[in-house]
Amino acid sequence: MSMFKQVDVFTNTKFKGNPVAVFFDADHLSKEEMQQIARWTNLSETTFILKPSTPATSYKVRIFTPATELSFAGHPTLGTCFALLEAKRIQVNSKGLIVQECGAGNVEIEPIGNLEDLNSIDLQLRVPRYDFHQVSDEAIEDISQLLGLPKDQFDTPVLVEIGPKWVVVRLKDGQSVLDLEPNHGALTDVSIKYGWTGLCTIGQHNDEGTKWEMRNFAPAEMVPEDPACGSGAGALGAYLGVHQKGGEGVYHISQGNKINRDAHLVSTVKPRVDSEGFDVFVKGHAITTITGFY
The missing domain is CATH 3.10.310.10 (Diaminopimelate Epimerase; Chain A, domain 1)
Structure with missing residues (x-):
């Protein structure tokens, strides 16, 4: 069995932010299965964590609304990163960054604060494009x-x-x-x-x-x-x-x-x-x- 987390984003008070459903070890799921799960969770976004394609990235993620797949979204990016940090699945690189691979390219995420106390930190992403x-x-x-x-x-x-x-x-x-x-x-x-x-x-x-x-x-x-x-x-x-x-x-x-x-x-x-x-x-x-x- 693989891990699942629901992470509340843009808040430090449970149930006051925006939840994202995060499914770990999802390489075995097809796109159709991911979309079905996202429709079932009925959250604004659901993410699926995959193995990264290159050593330069910390992980790969696919992001789905109940209706479609997105190349990038903000709260799923930060929520997925937090879930992986909490599970001790990823670490910052030599520049103090985590690099997420997604449909829009690579997204840099910077944890700000003490990584030994995850509930006190901010996560900051750089928007890949606009x-x-x-x-x-x-x-x-x-x-x-x-x-x-x-x-x-x-x-x-x-x-x-x-x-x-x-x-x-x-x-x-x-x-x-x-x-x-x-x-x-x-x-x-x-x-x-x-x-x-x-x-x-x-x-x-x-x-x-x-x-x-x-x-x-x-x-x-x-x-x-x-x-x-x-x-x-x-x-x-x-x-x-x-x-x-x-x-x-x-x-x-x-x-x-x-x-x-x-x-x-x-x-x-x-x-x-x-x-x-x-x-x-x-x-x-x-x-x-x-x-x-x-």
Whole structure:
């Protein structure tokens, strides 16, 4: 029998973050079996740990929503890494990093804190990629209707492709994000129509622009509202720090308040050390809630 863990991500309080189901030693499972299991767990994401393809990576992971496989996602990346660290299956390399192999390429993860006390550490990943795409006038009209908001109540949306394809919609403030009641049926149709993962809605809570509310809606992926979205946090950082500012930034994010969660994420944008442009990082806590076998 192989190990199974359910890890709560972007929280240090059990049942207040976003759970990911982590299946160890999954090389024997087919893609169809993985998808069936992910549909059965009915979590926003389920991961399957495989043997790495090269010595440069610590492990390989495949990530599934209940509906499809993803090339990359944030909370499954950090949750899987935490599960492996807790099981003493992986160690940091000479640079103090863990390297995950996934569909989007290699993802660097840095444990921050004392590895002898895993419940006190942060895990920080570097987003493997981000690209910006214009959203058409027709799509903006669709967004306005499904959110029930006139177009002057939000900034021009931008599609941020970060593995998942999040349309980032900035509202006037954090309370406006909390007040949203989107039409999930319409969003499902619109997401399928344009090939989006869903909407990443954001609004700031303070004048300094360091504290943000975020809600991610992906009903086409069978995730009506994500309790805490790492790729969404990466999209937020890329949008605010790179697309709007073209510079550095640190963004503290609250998520899950409308669905009885209390998740906290940090997205940081820094200039790249060895090339032009900026790197986007996403950081948070994790804690195991269930350990078993399958």
